[in-house]
Structures are given as C-alpha cells and as structure tokens.
C-alpha cells in the first residue's frame with residue numbers, strides 16, 4: 001500500500017523535523033483555503049490585523065494535533081485500515097462524519113452553555129459577518145479541544161485510511177463553505193428531502209448571527225433532534 005509506505009518513510013525523523021514537515025502541510029491547507037475564499041469572494045476575503053495571531057496560533061495547534069496523531073500511529077496506539085474494500089471505505093466515511101458531527105455538536109453546544117467555557121468560544125463569534133479567515137479565528141483551547149475529539153475517535157475506532165482522507169477534505173471544505181458570506185448552495189437544497197439534512201453556508205452563517213441556534217457542522221440532524229434549529 002503506497003500511502004502506508006509514505007507514512008513509514010517518516011518514521012526515522014525526529015519530532016522537530018516532523019513538526020516542521022506538518023507545519024508546512026498545515027500552512028499549505030491554510031493557503032489553499034484562503035485562495036478558495038479569494039476566488040469565490042475576493043472582496044470579502046481579508047484578514048484583520050487583530051486576527052493574525054489567532055490564525056497563526058490555530059495553525060500551530062493544528063500542526064501539534066497532526067504530530068500527536070502521527071506519533072499515536074507510529075507507536076501502534078492508533079490503528080489504520082489500509083484495505084481497499086469499497087464497502088468498508090463508504091461505511092467508515094459515513095460513520096466518521098456522523099460521529100464527528102455528533103461529538104462536535106456536543107462540544108459546540110457546551111462551549112455556548114457552560115459559563116466558564118464560553119469566553120473561549122466568544123473569540124470565534126467576534127466574526128458576526130464571516131469570511132474564510134473566520135475558520136481560523138479560534139482560541140487555542142478550542143482548536144485543541146476539536147483536535148483531541150478527532151484523535152480520540154480515530155484512536156478508539158480503526159478507520160480506513162481513505163475514509164480519514166475523505167473526512168479531512170470534507171472537514172476543510174465545510175469549514176470554508178460554512179464561513180463564506182454568500183450561500184453557495186442551490187435553493188433546492190433547503191427543500192429536497194435528502195439534502196435538507198446536510199448543512200449549508202447559510203446554516204453556519206445563521207449561527208454567527210444568532211448563537212442560540214445551529215450548533216451542528218455537517219448535518220442539520222442534531223439541531224433538529226435537540227430542537228436548536230429555527
């Protein structure tokens with residue numbers, strides 16, 4: 001398996017080299033998301049001076065989480081399935097997205113409702129009008145919180161490597177689409193009996209405008225179940 005051997009080629013490197021490697025990888029993802037933002041909304045994609053340090057700290061926290069994930073894999077604590085079974089890949093991807101959405105919904109709900117946690121999340125809500133940079137304006141404790149939820153899930157359950165990659169691509173895409181100003185989802189999305197369960201730009205934009213609703217990220221299902229969606 002080519003991806004498995006790529007990962008194993010990183011095994012001899014020390015923690016500093018790995019940190020630099022993952023810092024480059026995570027920086028490339030930030031640059032990619034800003035480029036997508038600039039392509040879709042050139043006038044709305046700007047970085048305020050006061051947010052620079054938060055974008056940088058989120059980048060460093062994400063790099064740290066990537067490094068811990070790699071170490072968990074290197075020491076055999078995190079197991080990854082490298083088989084090419086299509087059925088398994090589809091099942092694992094759906095399970096991963098659904099469980100992460102549930103865990104993140106709970107975490108997000110708690111940071112809004114626990115008085116001692118809310119000051120941490122308040123930083124993200126300084127962006128009432130969002131742009132792609134809003135995705136990175138997060139307190140380090142919040143970024144690490146999401147990161148540890150992610151590491152916990154993929155460590156206690158063994159997922160297929162392609163499911164993990166697909167999930168990470170979807171997660172970044174949803175982070176970008178959820179923070180654009182203009183809704184990129186077509187109007188039928190809101191009435192179609194299948195797509196109405198999948199969240200949109202407007203869904204997360206509405207959360208930035210009214211913090212008592214829409215705590216989910218990928219699906220609207222948890223907000224419907226817990227009656228936190230208007």
Ligand SMILES: [Zn+2]
Pocket residue numbers: 124134179204208
């Ligand atoms: Zn947001």
Ligand SMILES: [Zn+2]
Pocket residue numbers: 108112121125207211
């Ligand atoms: Zn929030």
